[in-house]
Amino acid sequence: MHTLTSSETKETQALIDTAVKPLIQIKDLNVHIEGKQILKNVSLDIPNNSITSIIGPSGCGKTTLLKTLNRLLDDSKEVQVSGSVLVDGDDIYGRDAEVTHIRKKMGLLSQKPFPLPMSIYDNIVYGPRIHGERDKNKLKQIAETQLRNVGLWDEVKDRLHTSATRLSIGQQQRLCLARGLAVQPEIILGDESTSALDPISTQTIENLLIDLKKDYTIVLVTHILRQARRVSDYILFVYQGEVVEFGKTEDILLNPQQELTKQYVKGFIS
Amino acid sequence: MARQFPNQQIEWRLRKEKIAKILMQLSGILITGSLFFIVGTILYKGLPYLSWEMISQAPQGGFYLGKGGGILNAILGSLYLALASTGIATLVGIPISLYLNLYVPKNSFTARSAKLLFDVLFGIPSIVYGAIAFSIMIWLGIRASLLGGIITITLLTIPIVVRTIDELLKTVPIDLTQVTFSLGATRWEAARVVLKYIRPGIFTAILLAFGRAIGDVAGVLLTTGFSDNMPKYIDEPAATLPLAIFFQLSSPIPEVQGRAYASALVLTFIILFIVLCTHLLAAKQKKHKL
Numbered sequence: 077m078h079t080l081t082s083s084e085t086k087e088t089q090a091l092i093d094t095a096v097k098p099l100i101q102i103k104d105l106n107v108h109i110e111g112k113q114i115l116k117n118v119s120l121d122i123p124n125n126s127i128t129s130i131i132g133p134s135g136c137g138k139t140t141l142l143k144t145l146n147r148l149l150d151d152s153k154e155v156q157v158s159g160s161v162l163v164d165g166d167d168i169y170g171r172d173a174e175v176t177h178i179r180k181k182m183g184l185l186s187q188k189p190f191p192l193p194m195s196i197y198d199n200i201v202y203g204p205r206i207h208g209e210r211d212k213n214k215l216k217q218i219a220e221t222q223l224r225n226v227g228l229w230d231e232v233k234d235r236l237h238t239s240a241t242r243l244s245i246g247q248q249q250r251l252c253l254a255r256g257l258a259v260q261p262e263i264i265l266g267d268e269s270t271s272a273l274d275p276i277s278t279q280t281i282e283n284l285l286i287d288l289k290k291d292y293t294i295v296l297v298t299h300i301l302r303q304a305r306r307v308s309d310y311i312l313f314v315y316q317g318e319v320v321e322f323g324k325t326e327d328i329l330l331n332p333q334q335e336l337t338k339q340y341v342k343g344f345i346s
Numbered sequence: 347m348a349r350q351f352p353n354q355q356i357e358w359r360l361r362k363e364k365i366a367k368i369l370m371q372l373s374g375i376l377i378t379g380s381l382f383f384i385v386g387t388i389l390y391k392g393l394p395y396l397s398w399e400m401i402s403q404a405p406q407g408g409f410y411l412g413k414g415g416g417i418l419n420a421i422l423g424s425l426y427l428a429l430a431s432t433g434i435a436t437l438v439g440i441p442i443s444l445y446l447n448l449y450v451p452k453n454s455f456t457a458r459s460a461k462l463l464f465d466v467l468f469g470i471p472s473i474v475y476g477a478i479a480f481s482i483m484i485w486l487g488i489r490a491s492l493l494g495g496i497i498t499i500t501l502l503t504i505p506i507v508v509r510t511i512d513e514l515l516k517t518v519p520i521d522l523t524q525v526t527f528s529l530g531a532t533r534w535e536a537a538r539v540v541l542k543y544i545r546p547g548i549f550t551a552i553l554l555a556f557g558r559a560i561g562d563v564a565g566v567l568l569t570t571g572f573s574d575n576m577p578k579y580i581d582e583p584a585a586t587l588p589l590a591i592f593f594q595l596s597s598p599i600p601e602v603q604g605r606a607y608a609s610a611l612v613l614t615f616i617i618l619f620i621v622l623c624t625h626l627l628a629a630k631q632k633k634h635k636l
Contacts, residue, residue: 146528148524148527148528154451154453176530176531176532177530179527179528179529179530180529180530182528183528184524184525184528186521186524186525186528188521190519190521190522190525192522192525192526192539193522193539193542193543194542202526202529202539203529203530206529206530206531206532206535207530252525255529256528256529259529259530
């Protein structure tokens with residue numbers, strides 16, 4: 077259908093000329109789930125230290141693309157992946173790729189906040205603990221730093237050892253973000269991370285992500301165009317498993333090159 | 347324009363609602379009633395015969411003819427047997443369910459055939475386990491003993507543990523494993539979080555297995571035998587409560603029959619005690635549950 081011609085691809089790549097080698101490079105990615113092709117020939121460089129939003133109608137493969145990045149996908153269903161995804165230059169689908177190490181590099185913020193069945197404190201230090209941090213003082217330090225990072229410290233410092241499930245849903249999502257940050261990832265992946273939240277909590281999370289992009293590369297899946305406009309530097313429009321257009325936020329929203337993008341942005345297709 | 351639905355329909359729907367409710371209440375009353383009837387009968391017939399002597403002594407000569415002694419040997423025999431086999435079945439059963447749910451893809455041939463197998467094992471009556479264990483014991487030259495009983499009852503209870511834990515694992519949200527994986531956890535580390543999540547339910551699984559183990563007669567009849575001695579050695583025959591009840595109940599002497607009901611009372615109390623412990627433990631574990 078609407079694939080980019082090679083000259084157009086070069087144009088888009090020129091737009092995101094970040095001089096440094098991008099952290100995530102996707103090449104000819106094809107994903108089949110239970111025999112059905114979900115992603116078709118996706119090639120893409122995701123720029124560093126910025127927020128890239130993946131937009132597109134429901135079922136277009138946004139979430140699949142996101143979950144391909146930390147290999148959460150090949151866990152659950154019958155999935156075939158071809159092509160390559162380079163993170164830091166290493167192919168995460170390569171033969172000697174080590175899954176737990178790859179996932180450690182990426183914090184995932186899922187659709188609904190899901191605290192682990194333990195206390196607030198244990199939630200944050202769960203990651204560092206499984207990765208071998210045993211020093212209690214260091215763990216305490218990590219918990220405080222990350223809770224401050226997401227602006228939760230003052231709200232929970234007196235009840236660190238109570239169940240995380242008693243927090244409000246907005247607090248839980250910030251806790252999940254802090255928990256992801258505690259394993260010191262390089263990339264943050266967000267899968268419609270604010271869809272379960274009220275407007276104020278949504279705003280808090282969005283502002284946090286904008287703050288965090290100076291240290292992290294962030295990829296978000298969203299079905300809310302206004303959110304993509306508010307937070308992202310780049311937008312990737314996916315339709316029926318194919319990349320239709322990729323570029324700076326204002327270019328995609330105000331001056332899309334592809335007819336399909338135009339229609340989606342105007343709300344004709346959804 | 348929405349069309350008007352026929353008016354009489356609401357009456358019929360409400361009537362159905364009423365009938366369903368009455369049927370549910372009736373079955374509730376029926377079950378609660380029979381439970382009270384059973385407990386009442388045991389209490390009425392057994393309580394007069396329950397004495398300290400009964401639960402603190404092994405049978406003396408002629409106990410089954412109405413002379414002195416007690417059923418401590420059977421109480422201990424049953425407790426040893428049930429605790430050991432439930433313990434082993436839990437230790438073996440939990441890893442099996444975890445493996446089938448977290449390590450093997452859910453729709454794979456291995457997972458599906460293993461689950462089918464456990465369904466079948468779950469339904470096999472205990473006399474069959476007893477018969478098979480008995481024939482193996484004859485072949486190996488082992489006589490009826492506590493050990494034989496423990497092995498048989500363990501085999502009987504493993505499918506109970508596996509199937510119950512399997513049902514529990516189905517209730518674990520996929521998010522939980524995805525979250526742990528996304529933090530870089532290995533499967534084993536994820537499995538430990540999952541175990542934490544289902545812990546209150548694990549007690550139920552253990553309770554079910556224990557109940558089946560302590561109440562089983564057919565499985566121990568051939569493999570454990572019976573003895574008037576206290577169970578001291580694992581390679582000797584041992585008494586069990588259900589068999590003790592059976593032997594006493596088949597006596598024509600009213601005194602001995604009364605003691606059978608007293609023994610049943612003891613068995614019921616043991617199970618009640620275990621149920622209460624399980625509930626307490628499970629309630630304690632619930633604090634981090636969503």
